[in-house]
Amino acid sequence: MYFTLLVILLNATGSVSGFVTDASNGERLAYTNIYLENTILGTASNDKGYYIIHKIPPGSYQIVYSYIGYENVSRDIIVEENRNLTLNVELDPSAIEVEEITVSAERTRFEQTVEVSHIMFTPREISSVPRLFEGDLIKTLQLMPGVVTMHDLSNKLHVRGGSPDENLVLLDGITVYNPSTHLGGLFSTFNPDAVGFAELYAGGFPANYGDRLSSVLSVNTKEGNSKDLTGMFSFGLVTSRLLVEGPIPKGSFLVSARRSYFDALVWLYDKIRDDDISLPYYFYDFIGKVNFNPSPENRFTLAGLSSTDVLDFQEIETEDPDERIGLEWGNRGVSLRWRSVFTPKFYGEIVGAWSNFLTQLRYEDLDDSTENLNLYEDIIDYTAKCDFNYFWGENHTMEFGIEGKYSTIGYNWDFEEEISFDQEHQISVIASYIKSKIFVIPSVLSIQPGIRSIYYSKGKRLCLDPRFGIKYLFRPNTAFNFALGKYSQFLVTVNSQESYFSIFDFWRPVDETQAIPTAYHAIAGFEQWFDEKTKFTIEPYYKKYYNLLIPTEDDIYFSAPTESLQLGDGYSAGIDLFFKKTLKNVFGWISYSLSFTKRRFDGDYYSPRYDRRHNMNIVIGFTIPQYIPLLKNGTLSTRWYMATGLPHGLDIARYQYYYWDPRWGTGDYDWEIISSARDAYRLPLSHRLDLHLEKNMKIFGLKGSWYIDVINVYNRKNIAFYTVDYDEDPPEINKYVLLPIPIPSFGFNLTF
Amino acid sequence: MKKKLTRRPTSAIAWLLPVVLLISNQCETYVDIDYEPQLNVFGILSNAQQRQEILVDRTYQIEEPTGPVIDDALVILSRDDLFDTLEFSIPDVRYISSPFTLVPEGTYDIMVSSDGFDTLRGATTIPGNFTIFFPGYGDTLTFQDTITLSRSEGAQLYSVAFSQSAGGFGPFTWHESQPSDTIVQIPVADYWEEALEGYYTIYIASYDNNFYEYYLVEGDSIKQAGVTGGVGLFGSTWIRTTSTYVLFQ
Incomplete structure (x- = not known):
């Protein structure tokens, strides 16, 4: 080790760099842990799957690639002075148990990055949480800290007190101005099958992002x-x-x-x-x-x-x-x-x-x-x-x-x-x-x-x-x-x-x-x-x-x-x-x-x-x-x-507002409404239980899975908002519940 | 070890569900509105009548059924030399004062109290007297003419109403003057598009600021025009009349 340090100080070193990909489909693997056996040298691939290990003293080494859910890969390499060795590596998905993976991608990221308030999502997380009809990225994000939603069906993101238009939403670099358009905002624009991974910066996002006040998705x-x-x-x-x-x-x-x-x-x-x-x-x-x-x-x-x-x-x-x-x-x-x-x-x-x-x-x-x-x-x-x-x-x-x-x-x-x-x-x-x-x-x-x-x-x-x-x-x-x-x-x-x-x-x-x-x-x-x-x-x-x-x-x-x-x-x-x-x-x-x-x-x-x-x-x-x-x-x-319930205003009282005409004095009247301050009240507490059951299956030789979801299992009537019906005398306050019953849904996937 | 892992979540759910169901049973099902009803008063003192009228009503919580006007309130109208307790008149459905003569530019106070409500107080300053320069009695008025009068002190709102001598009403308009105006000019053509020629009585009224606030200032849904401790209007008007022959040419 002292020799390694000495050589590094003398700057007579080489490097090794390349991409790490999934052997089954060619996807780039971000935050793969990479190290040289029996040395202190190592790094992690970046979010594009690229890595470089600097200042390697010339010599023979065993380089190891480790990633959650994949077989470790070891390669023997020879590093030469002032030369870079390009080594692109494919990792095979593994059947080994999750507990045996010593360093997860998330853990690697913890060591390698400075950014705060960062959450990374994979399709696994999107598909494994209960969903209304089908998995949705935005709905999954709503389960994260700092993200709130206005009601049970909302697909808007309010991140740390920001309004939805303060979120920068990008799909492969394309700005998406309104990501929650489908079915009255029930589904987002992102087809969950096509999502590779998603990153949410809930705040403090770095200088490569801009033009929004609150967050980046x-x-x-x-x-x-x-x-x-x-x-x-x-x-x-x-x-x-x-x-x-x-x-x-x-x-x-x-x-x-x-x-x-x-x-x-x-x-x-x-x-x-x-x-x-x-x-x-x-x-x-x-x-x-x-x-x-x-x-x-x-x-x-x-x-x-x-x-x-x-x-x-x-x-x-x-x-x-x-x-x-x-x-x-x-x-x-x-x-x-x-x-x-x-x-x-x-x-x-x-x-x-x-x-x-x-x-x-x-x-x-x-x-x-x-x-x-x-x-x-x-x-x-x-x-x-x-x-x-x-x-x-x-x-x-x-x-x-x-x-x-x-x-x-x-x-x-x-x-x-x-x-x-x-x-x-x-x-x-x-x-x-x-x-x-x-x-x-x-x-x-x-x-x-x-x-x-x-x-x-x-x-x-x-x-x-x-x-x-x-x-x-x-x-x-x-x-x-x-x-x-x-x-x-x-x-x-x-x-x-x-x-x-x-x-x-x-x-x-x-x-x-x-x-x-x-x-x-x-x-x-x-x-x-x-x-x-x-x-x-x-x-x-x-x-x-x-x-x-x-x-x-x-x-x-x-x-x-x-x-x-x-x-x-x-x-x-x-x-x-x-x-x-x-x-x-x-x-x-x-x-x-x-x-x-x-x-x-x-x-x-x-x-x-x-x-x-x-x-x-x-x-x-x-x-x-x-x-x-x-x-x-x-x-x-x-x-x-x-x-806790969201703030809202309410029509709280009414009185007769009289008309007057100098020719015949007091005339007819209308009802004038007294409204509270816009945040004088809060809706009642909201809570809800959802279930998702998924089971693998095989049909006609094709692999797949079926799933059943139940949203609002115990039929909690969360109030989304109030309105007042003035056609009634006296007026009636109507409570709007968006999930009035437990909502079941089902579906299946087949891969080929 | 594996067996332990697979059982853990099941027990967590079993523990969680009763808690959830317990909370769900405690949920709120009503809206607790924090609003205390207040008195709602409507009164416009006018020199055109000997006895002044005050209507006393109340505000209602939004889902509260409407009730009759309040007929057991104590309503006191006062000025330096006046202290009058108004009596409720069943046919008029309002409180009527003793006969007295309004003093232009005089300030009148009102106090209304009724069990279960905060006491309402109000004040109005009667608009100043004014002179109608044109048309005078017997003048002829045409579309091209302008009704001209001296400023009524304390008033920025005027109304002009035509009443046919043969019966029935003619045109009517509101007019806002500027605070700097010493003469108020109201062109006839601005509001009179078609009407019968003939003799008319013209009622010209000036209004105090409470009246203006009640009817013309937008914004706040709680109208407190000249009153505190409740809602409504306690205002005043000063009315002058003239007769003229209206000629269309």
């Missing part, structure tokens, strides 16, 4: 199987899904499609029963990806997304319909990525992307076209982005990059064959960033300073957003984290983010006259690993907002300009707790969040509707024991949550 689709042609067909109550992936010369492809068929089932029912009913709504999405690797160092990836909801209502009551109402909305995007290892120490990625979110409402009068109405809103982005990693040495990695984004935001309103309203904004955002990860004291103290500079074309403004992270491992299993950062946002929504139901988001650029919305994050974290499979984290945080542009009403504003927004500020503060344990037959986690969120307009602080004080989720899954017939080796998972 980065979803990466699977790479596509480069070994064999495989696929999966999934059947559920609401949708069916198909995934096909396979090799192409020097690469792989993946195609994933999903469509709902409520409309077809209702149509069939109507044909049989002739009941004159229809459900003119459906959604579909498509994700495609092609990888081409002309050499081990270069990879080109073309990825695309198309996700659309269609509501096409035509009068069906009469034989001769005379009007048609159509509504269509969705996300689309394409990205082309070139990933290259320029030198063993210099690694980069260049991305070009186009994305679009469109909302269109058409009203056609089939008898009189002059009465037609067309409302149209869309946002189109063109993005060019370069990200580079430079490995200065084993203790210093630098990332830097530049991103240019040109966006057009258009909204118009055509009525009676004339353009009544037509506006389009063009904006450019050019950002550059640099961040360094420095192990000041290796394996003990690391820091990650960074800065992001952003030029915003509206008002020709320049923002500098510094970020800083520090991690102190005061014991091998225990770390303290701290992160500070400034964040800016240039696009905001004009529809209220406090609405109980919101299918669309209407985005607008921050105006020349408006200050740029800004947030400051301060996060202190504590992370403890009790053993290799059990971790516990505590993260207190404080987030201060300035120049927030927020609509004060609940209405959805078609064609509303940015000026309709009010300027405010606010803060959110809280503490997130997370305990996670994974054993061979049992897995689960407990998450708890305490949070305080306030917004302020005109000098008065109030609690927005997503200010949930306490939020707890318990997820437990286990393999069904052998002694239970039929279900043995199946998986049963449960999810139970409990959360």
Whole structure:
């Protein structure tokens, strides 16, 4: 060992680098543990599966690759002075037991990264928690600390007191402006079969991300199987899904499609029963990806997304319909990525992307076209982005990059064959960033300073957003984290983010006259690993907002300009707790969040509707024991949550408001309503138990699984909101429960 | 060891379920509204009548059935030299004062109390007297003319109502003046589009700020125009009349 240190000091060393991939399908493996046997030298692959071990004294070594769920791989290598050895390695999925894996990917990440508030998801986690009809990434994220939802069916993410429009959502580098569009927000845009892994930064995200105030959700689709042609067909109550992936010369492809068929089932029912009913709504999405690797160092990836909801209502009551109402909305995007290892120490990625979110409402009068109405809103982005990693040495990695984004935001309103309203904004955002990860004291103290500079074309403004992270491992299993950062946002929504139901988001650029919305994050974290499979984290945080542009009403504003927004500020503060344990037959986690969120307009602080004080989720899954017939080796998972009610206002009283006329004195009256403050009340406590049972099966030689879910097992009637019915005398307060009964669902998957 | 692992979650669920069910039975099923009803008063003192009228009602919790107006309240109208306890009149469904003459620019107070409610107090300052410069009695008025009057002290809102001498009402309008106006001008063409020619009585009224606040200021759903301790309006108006022949040309 002293010899090794001496040689390192004399700088007569070599290096070894390469990619680590899954031997069964060619997927890159992030956070693989890699070390040289009988030395202190080692590293971990990064999130792209790339690794490099520096400063290896010349000689013969055995290099070991270890990753959760895969067989360890050992190779004998010879390292030469001032030379890099490129070694790309494939790991075979293993049948060995989870307990025997000494270092998990998550654990490796704990040692290697400085970032706080980071959660990584794999398809396993998405599919193993109870779901309403089918697995959903956003629904799974809602079980994490710091993430709250407004009601049982909501698919919006409110992260640490932020509104959904403060989340940056990326799919393979494509900005997704509204990820929760399907079935009134019940399902997200992300087809779960195509998701490779997803990362959520709940706060304190590093300098390579920007343009949002609260969080980053980065979803990466699977790479596509480069070994064999495989696929999966999934059947559920609401949708069916198909995934096909396979090799192409020097690469792989993946195609994933999903469509709902409520409309077809209702149509069939109507044909049989002739009941004159229809459900003119459906959604579909498509994700495609092609990888081409002309050499081990270069990879080109073309990825695309198309996700659309269609509501096409035509009068069906009469034989001769005379009007048609159509509504269509969705996300689309394409990205082309070139990933290259320029030198063993210099690694980069260049991305070009186009994305679009469109909302269109058409009203056609089939008898009189002059009465037609067309409302149209869309946002189109063109993005060019370069990200580079430079490995200065084993203790210093630098990332830097530049991103240019040109966006057009258009909204118009055509009525009676004339353009009544037509506006389009063009904006450019050019950002550059640099961040360094420095192990000041290796394996003990690391820091990650960074800065992001952003030029915003509206008002020709320049923002500098510094970020800083520090991690102190005061014991091998225990770390303290701290992160500070400034964040800016240039696009905001004009529809209220406090609405109980919101299918669309209407985005607008921050105006020349408006200050740029800004947030400051301060996060202190504590992370403890009790053993290799059990971790516990505590993260207190404080987030201060300035120049927030927020609509004060609940209405959805078609064609509303940015000026309709009010300027405010606010803060959110809280503490997130997370305990996670994974054993061979049992897995689960407990998450708890305490949070305080306030917004302020005109000098008065109030609690927005997503200010949930306490939020707890318990997820437990286990393999069904052998002694239970039929279900043995199946998986049963449960999810139970409990959360304090959300703030809300209420009409609390009424009185007669009299009219008066000088000609005849007092006239008639109307009822005037006295409303409480918007946050004067809180909804009752919410809680719910969900179950998920899944069992592998084989049909016609095909492997697969069936599943049954029951949502709201003990029929808790969680109140989502109140309304007052003024048609009654006296008025009645109606309580709306979104899950009035236990909801069962089932489905199956087949792989081929 | 393996057996132990597989049993652990089962026992956890078994422990968790009764707790969950216990909590679910404790759930809230009603909305506990924190609101105490208040008195709701409506009264506009007017120089056009000898006896002033005050209506006393109350506010209701949102789901509370509507009841009759309050007929057992103590309602006192007062000024320097006036202290009048109003009597409830069943046919008018309101409280009626003794006859007295309003003093322009004089301030009148009201106090209303009733068991179970906070005492309501209010004050109004009667708008100042004013002179109608045009049209005078017997003048002819056309569409092109402007009704002109001197400012009524303390008033920024006026109304003009035409009443046909033969019976029936003609046009009516509201008019807001600027605080700096010394002369108030109300063009006829602004509101009179079609009507019969003939003799009319014109009622011109000025209103105090409480009246203005009650009817024209938007925003707060709780209208407290000149009152505290309750809701409603305690305002006043000063009315002058003139007669004219309206000619359309």
